[in-house]
Amino acid sequence: MRDIRLLRGALDPAAAIAGLTDATPSAGGIASFVGKVRVDDEAQEPVAALELSHYEPLTLPGMTALGEAAWARFGLCGLVMLHRIGQLAPGDPIVCVATAARHRRGAILAVDYCMDHLKSAAWFWKRERRGDRWHWIEPRAQDHEDLDRWSEKKRLI
């Protein structure tokens, strides 16, 4: 079972994870990650909205290729990768990755691998509105370091 999609409307992580669990009886482990828009009421100007844009010809094909790579690398028997686009409000889920594998390690690592790639190697651009101003969110150095952990070169050292 492989379900990789961009969603313009609400994302329901609980339903996605339950669906994966039901569809993969041979799995011994299910792992998942849900990313959401932080509610930071303590900030001087809290985030009022988040907007995710994408580029149709590249974004979903890139996610599909990422899913295939994760499937082969970690021996998955189920994968859900759902990513929101459009405008979101604080508290809304942005992304849900859930994996099923015969044993826990593959499932957990595959979630980590997919998320590192979605954060800094998938074709999304994110901006947030604080007050009445929009700010583009730049990738953090940590995001690139996280991604580098999976590169073949690094693994050979």
Next chain:
Amino acid sequence: MSVRIVFLGPLRDLAGEDSRELAGPLDWDGLLAAVGPQIAGRLQNERVHIACGGKVLSDKTLLTAQDGEEIALLPPVSGG
């Protein structure tokens, strides 16, 4: 027929529009000249990529876009 330039992320704000039609064919030098100095400066950054016809170019300076093709200007990404 023309070449369509699509501005993504922060480049859309700099361009002030989602896309622009330019006369083709268009190469790297032609693209830099057409988008103006501010966006051209961003395009020189190694972390800014270009896709042509739905494929990301491994060497953007070898761009050769024909009439009817779409070029996407892709600044550093931030998903998840």
